[in-house]
Structures are given as C-alpha cells and as structure tokens.
Amino acid sequence: MSKPYKGFRPDWQEKRAPEGSYRSILKWGDPEFFKVPKENLFKMIKKQFNMTDDDFRAPKEMGYETVEYDVPIQLNESQIAKFREIVGAENVKTDCYSRLSVAYGKTMYDLMRLRKHIVENIPDVVLYPSEASEIEKIVEFCNKELIPVYVYGGGSSVTRGVECMKGGISLDMRPNFNKVIKFNEINQTITVQAGMSGPQLEQVLNEAPERFGAKRRYTCGHFPQSFEYSSVGGWTVTRGAGQNSTYYGKIEHLVLGQEYVTPAGNIITDDYPAKATGPDVNQIMMGSEGAYGILTHVTLKVFRYMPDNQFKFSYMFLNWEDAQAAAREIMQSQYGYPSVFRLSDPEETEVMMQLYGVDDIPVLGKILSMRGYKPMQRCLFLGFTDGERGFCKNVLKGVRTICRKYNAMNLTSIPTKAWEKGRFNDPYLRDSMQDFGIMTDTLECSVNWDNMPHVHKMVREYCKSRPNTICMTHMSHCYPQGANLYFIFIAKMSEIDDFLSYHRGILDHIQKSGAAISHHHGIGKMFAPWLEGQIGSNQLEIFKVLKKHFDPNNIMNPGGTIGLDLEESEKRFIRPKW
Numbered sequence: 001m002s003k004p005y006k007g008f009r010p011d012w013q014e015k016r017a018p019e020g021s022y023r024s025i026l027k028w029g030d031p032e033f034f035k036v037p038k039e040n041l042f043k044m045i046k047k048q049f050n051m052t053d054d055d056f057r058a059p060k061e062m063g064y065e066t067v068e069y070d071v072p073i074q075l076n077e078s079q080i081a082k083f084r085e086i087v088g089a090e091n092v093k094t095d096c097y098s099r100l101s102v103a104y105g106k107t108m109y110d111l112m113r114l115r116k117h118i119v120e121n122i123p124d125v126v127l128y129p130s131e132a133s134e135i136e137k138i139v140e141f142c143n144k145e146l147i148p149v150y151v152y153g154g155g156s157s158v159t160r161g162v163e164c165m166k167g168g169i170s171l172d173m174r175p176n177f178n179k180v181i182k183f184n185e186i187n188q189t190i191t192v193q194a195g196m197s198g199p200q201l202e203q204v205l206n207e208a209p210e211r212f213g214a215k216r217r218y219t220c221g222h223f224p225q226s227f228e229y230s231s232v233g234g235w236t237v238t239r240g241a242g243q244n245s246t247y248y249g250k251i252e253h254l255v256l257g258q259e260y261v262t263p264a265g266n267i268i269t270d271d272y273p274a275k276a277t278g279p280d281v282n283q284i285m286m287g288s289e290g291a292y293g294i295l296t297h298v299t300l301k302v303f304r305y306m307p308d309n310q311f312k313f314s315y316m317f318l319n320w321e322d323a324q325a326a327a328r329e330i331m332q333s334q335y336g337y338p339s340v341f342r343l344s345d346p347e348e349t350e351v352m353m354q355l356y357g358v359d360d361i362p363v364l365g366k367i368l369s370m371r372g373y374k375p376m377q378r379c380l381f382l383g384f385t386d387g388e389r390g391f392c393k394n395v396l397k398g399v400r401t402i403c404r405k406y407n408a409m410n411l412t413s414i415p416t417k418a419w420e421k422g423r424f425n426d427p428y429l430r431d432s433m434q435d436f437g438i439m440t441d442t443l444e445c446s447v448n449w450d451n452m453p454h455v456h457k458m459v460r461e462y463c464k465s466r467p468n469t470i471c472m473t474h475m476s477h478c479y480p481q482g483a484n485l486y487f488i489f490i491a492k493m494s495e496i497d498d499f500l501s502y503h504r505g506i507l508d509h510i511q512k513s514g515a516a517i518s519h520h521h522g523i524g525k526m527f528a529p530w531l532e533g534q535i536g537s538n539q540l541e542i543f544k545v546l547k548k549h550f551d552p553n554n555i556m557n558p559g560g561t562i563g564l565d566l567e568e569s570e571k572r573f574i575r576p577k578w
Contacts (some may be wrong), residue, residue: 005039010056012036012432023063025101026114028427029229035428041354045438049468049492059435061115061494067097069119074167079145083127083169086137091128091176098126102150102170105157106226106427107526108441109503111434112496121163121559123150123170130176132193132296135261139294142169143263148555151290153231154197158442159524161238161289165559171294173233180204181297183212189256189271190220191299194233198223201232205302217305221248221339221386224520228424233295238522239287241484243423245477246331247339247386250520252286254301260285262293262550271299284546289522290557291564292550309392310339312413312420314382315403316373320345320456323379326406328449332480335398339386341478342419345456348472348488349380355426356418364411371409381408382416439493443506445515448482455485458513462505463489477519484519508572525560529572532563 014034017023024031037045046052073080073094084092093099103122104110113120129135142149148168155162155174164170171177173195181191185208192201201220208214222242224230234240236258241250248254257271269282285292317323327343344352358364358380368378381403385392403410430440447455456473463471470490475483487506493499507530510517517523517530532540540563547564550556560566 003038005042007039008053008056009039010036010042010053010436011059013059013062013435018064018066020066020097021064022067022114022117025067025097025104026063026111027431028106029425033425033428034432035422035425036432037429038354038357041351044351044354045433045490048470048490049438051492056436060437062435063115063117065117067100069096069100069117071099071119071122073124075124075147075169079147080125082141083125083138086141087127087129087134091130093126093128094124099123099170102126102152102155102162102172103164105155105160105162107158107160108430108434108439108499109160109496109526111430112439112494112499115434116496118496121165122167123164124167125169126152127169127171128175128177129171129173132259132261135171135294135296136266138169138171139261139263142555143553146553146555148558149290149294150557151233151294153195153234154226154229156226156230157234157238157522157524158526159238159518159522160526161522161524161561163525163559165525168555173231177296178231182299183208183214185212185214187271188218188302189299190218190302191257191297192232194231194236194295194298196232198227198230198232206305218302219305220254220300221303222251222254223423225424225427232298232300236286236298237289237295238524239520240522241477241520243342243476244339244386245520246337246341246383246479248303250477252283255282255286255298256301257297257299258282258285258295259297260293260295263553263555264293264550267293267550287522287562288546289524289561291547291561293556303386306387306389309389310384310386311392311396312382312384312416313396313399314380314411314413314415315408316349316368316411317379317381317403317406317408318373319377320379321453322406322408323381324449324452326402326408327381327475327478327483329402329405330399331478331483333398333402336387336391336395337478338383338395338399340383340416341476342382343475344380345473346376346379347470348474349378350375351470351472352380352415352419356415356422358411358415358418368409373409380411380415382419384413384416384420433490437492437494438490439499440488440490441499441503442486442488443503443510444484444486444519444521445510445517446482446484446519447515451514452483452485455510455513455515459485459487459506459509459515462509463487466491466502468492485515486519504572511572523562528560528563528566529570532571533573
C-alpha cells in the first residue's frame with residue numbers, strides 16, 4: 001500500500017488481477033506489486049488536467065473480464081501435431097489466453113486495446129522451446145509449410161515488435177529457454193540462451209563464485225528500465241540500452257557473439273574482441289528484430305561487480321542551457337564517464353521533485369528558491385559512478401568541478417537514491433493512472449550536441465500543442481558527440497485513435513527535427529513507417545537484400561518489421577528539413 005493520503009484518495013487498484021483476465025496481461029510486471037501516485041503528485045495531476053475528485057471516484061475499463069474471443073486457428077491438426085512432436089505436447093498451447101498473452105507488448109496502444117477487449121494479430125499456436133535444436137526443427141518445418149514465425153522475449157516491447165501480424169506461431173522464450181551455456185572468467189564473458197531475463201542474468205553473474213567457482217563476482221552492467229521484464233535476446237535484437245550505458249555501453253558494445261537460426265541455415269559469429277575481416281556480421285544481425293532469424297545464444301562481456309564504488313550525486317542547474325553545456329563538457333573532458341547520467345529539463349524536473357519526494361523537504365525548497373533556482377526553469381541532474389574506486393573518485397571530482405563552473409547547486413545523493421528506488425518500478429504508475437483515463441507513454445531519439453536545442457524545442461512544441469498535456473524530457477544516455485532525448489508524455493486520453501494520431505505526430509516531428517527516430521527502443525512495426533525516411537532508400541535496400549538471403553519466403557516476423565514489407569502507402573517518408 002502507498003503512503004496514506006490526508007485528503008481524498010482515489011480507489012487505486014491494488015489487488016491481483018483475476019487469473020485469465022485481460023488485466024493480468026496488460027498489467028506491468030509483478031502481479032502482486034502496485035505503485036500509485038503520491039498525494040502531492042495526484043494533486044498536480046488534477047490541476048494539470050482540470051480534473052476534480054469526482055473524476056477519480058470510479059475507475060473505468062479495468063480489464064478484469066476473462067479473456068474470451070473467437071479467432072479461429074488457421075493451422076491444421078497435422079501441423080500442430082508436428083510442433084508437439086518437436087517440443088513436447090506440454091509446450092504447445094492453443095487456448096485463447098496463451099495466444100493473446102504473447103501478442104501485445106507494453107506500448108499504450110497495446111494496453112488500450114486490451115482494456116477495450118480488442119483482439120487482433122495473435123498467433124495460432126504458442127510454443128515454448130527448450131533447446132536450439134528444437135528451434136532449428138521448428139524453423140525448417142515452418143519454412144517448408146510457409147508458417148509465419150514470431151518470437152516473444154520479455155514482453156516489454158513498445159514498438160509492436162512481437163505482434164503476430166500474419167498469425168502463425170509465436171515462440172515464448174521465457175519459461176524454458178533461459179539457461180547458461182558457458183561462463184569464461186579468463187575472457188570475462190558469458191554465453192546464455194536468448195530467453196534469459198535481466199534479473200536471471202544478473203543473479204548468475206553476482207553469484208559467479210558459488211555457481212562457477214569464479215574468483216570474484218560480476219555484472220553485465222545492462223539495466224534498462226524494463227530490466228525485470230526484458231530478455232537478453234530482446235536487448236540484442238532491438239539494440240537496446242541500459243540506464244548505466246554511459247559507462248558500460250549499449251548492448252551492441254556488450255555483445256561479442258551470437259547464434260541465429262534462419263531459414264537459410266545457422267549464423268554463428270565469433271567472439272573476438274576486435275577484428276578487421278570485412279563488415280561485422282555481429283553488427284549486421286543486431287537490430288534485425290527477428291526478421292532474419294531467431295536469436296538463440298548470446299555471448300556478452302561481463303565486468304567486475306563493485307557496488308561499493310557507486311558514488312551517487314545530484315545537482316540542480318539554473319536553466320536548461322547551462323545544464324546542456326555542462327553535460328557536454330562532462331562527456332568531452334576525458335576524465336571518465338559517470339555510469340548513470342540523467343539530466344531532466346524544466347518540466348520533468350518539476351514532476352521529478354514531486355515523484356521522488358524532493359519537495360517534501362521544506363528546507364531544501366527554501367534554499368533553492370533563495371538561490372534563484374526557479375520552478376519551470378531549474379534542471380535536475382543525477383547519477384552515479386561504476387568501476388574501479390580511484391576511477392570513480394576521479395569521475396565524481398570531474399562532475400563536481402564542471403557543475404560548480406555552471407553554478408549548479410549540490411543536492412547530495414538524496415534525489416539519486418530516491419530515483420534508484422523507483423528506477424524499475426515507475427512503469428507500475430501507468431496502470432494506476434490509466435484506470436482513470438490518464439495516459440502515459442514515451443518516445444526517444446538520438447541527437448548530436450549541436451542540434452539538441454532545436455530537437456528539444458521542436459518536439460516539445462508539438463507535444464504541448466495538445467492542451468493540458470505534460471511533456472517531460474531528459475537525457476539518459478550520453479556520449480562525447482551527443483545524447484539521447486527521452487520524451488515522456490502524459491495526457492487525459494482514452495481513445496485509441498487519439499493516441500495513434502498524437503504518437504504519429506511526435507514521430508513526425510522527431511524526424512523533421514533531424515533526430516534519429518530511435519536510440520534504444522528499436523523499430524518494430526510501430527516505428528517502421530518512418531525508417532526509410534530516417535536511413536535513406538539505398539540503405540533500406542541493404543536490409544531487404546539481407547532479408548531475401550536469410551528468409552526468402554518471408555516467414556520471419558512478417559508484417560512490417562523494420563520496414564521490410566511495408567506498402568508505399570504505409571510509409572511516412574519525411575526527410576529532415578532545416
């Protein structure tokens with residue numbers, strides 16, 4: 001339960017969803033865990049959206065109903081029998097709940113459809129493979145029978161990456177395909193099956209001495225916000241990033257080797273640290289999102305686990321311009337990089353102050369005001385270090401020096417510790433607010449330092465063109481040459497068409513502004529219409545040639561994935577204009 005309210009408290013839903021219900025699919029994460037807005041955040045929401053207590057007396061479209069629909073299975077009994085022969089009868093499901101449970105991800109479009117009981121683009125059959133040899137047989141059979149093949153990893157896709165547009169089968173990797181293949185302490189690598197979740201991987205590495213007789217404990221260093229409900233395979237095929245990526249790198253910097261099963265045969269890359277043997281097949285396969293084949297094994301770099309060297313810090317800047325300048329200088333000074341690096345713009349800072357209880361410290365608020373850090377101008381910067389102790393101390397010293405140079409006020413580690421407590425469970429808030437018609441979703445992009453002000457201004461202007469809409473923005477992955485901008489929009493919205501129109505408009509403006517349409521969420525089927533405008537027609541042709549080689553019958557994740565089989569009328573072919 002959340003902290004008691006002093007005034008009116010909405011009937012926030014904090015009970016386990018009924019088994020077999022739509023809500024049990026749409027709910028984020030742990031069925032027994034809930035997070036609701038603090039009272040001051042609730043009051044801010046009411047004020048922003050011109051709502052009263054009466055608007056929060058009765059939740060709507062809860063999704064507590066049992067999953068029921070009539071979508072006939074298109075595969076015949078002989079085909080289903082073959083799948084039972086390959087993976088075992090207990091690992092083949094055709095019931096309504098199992099089929100729907102792997103059809104949608106976690107973008108607001110998916111959640112809205114589930115609340116409204118809209119069932120579409122589901123597989124005919126769900127399979128739960130255990131070994132790569134089973135997947136080889138499945139792909140061989142499906143290629144012969146022209147059966148579409150989709151893959152479900154952790155289920156946290158926000159790009160419609162798992163949606164089965166052509167029916168067929170979906171391979172759910174969670175239950176059985178999550179084993180360690182090899183741990184190599186000499187090389188500091190681990191090879192795992194693609195269905196291993198973030199917590200499973202991290203536990204294995206943290207317990208390396210007990211499990212493998214290793215000399216020390218290790219970490220992968222990859223912690224996306226979806227960490228608890230995402231998989232190593234999902235990270236890899238979408239070129240994902242963790243919240244500590246400024247130090248450890250994105251997934252393409254962590255992956256050394258991969259194995260794929262494709263209709264054209266298996267693709268096995270080596271795991272050398274570097275080489276000069278033509279185009280890198282490893283990099284070619286990452287980001288393919290199941291369109292070329294099924295990722296089975298991944299070899300990752302691992303790092304020494306040294307949590308005692310995580311020195312936490314937070315600062316408040318006077319304005320966004322100073323904050324951007326300081327961030328760029330931190331990344332270009334060459335004294336080392338922080339691990340977590342999160343810089344919020346003015347609007348996000350105000351929400352963060354409410355969400356993480358900073359405004360609950362009256363003395364701090366008075367000091368900030370006295371020193372000229374004004375609401376809707378000030379910018380919150382927080383982070384921490386990872387690595388060897390001397391290195392971490394040097395990074396902390398460098399951050400402090402540059403922040404002082406730009407007149408940032410040291411807030412100690414308190415805001416960072418508050419953020420850290422919620423870093424993986426903030427998505428639970430989406431369910432609570434959507435129960436009362438408040439929608440939250442995200443889009444992120446990659447920018448260079450020189451066009452960051454333009455992108456930030458242009459995208460925010462569009463987001464704010466919708467009345468009474470919150471648009472929060474932050475940098476959370478930074479480089480010497482630029483950063484990502486992560487936009488979180490909150491609006492009173494419950495109709496699907498309204499959401500799609502708004503979401504597409506934001507993507508249009510990201511592309512028009514000259515930013516890359518995705519930094520780490522991937523492309524999937526939802527962003528695919530913008531991809532050709534992003535990378536260019538000749539570059540997309542390279543993707544198509546690879547697709548033809550690996551999957552000539554287009555059975556691997558068909559239906560728009562990374563723009564490979566879109567109709568011309570579906571494309572949002574918008575070139576950046578300056």
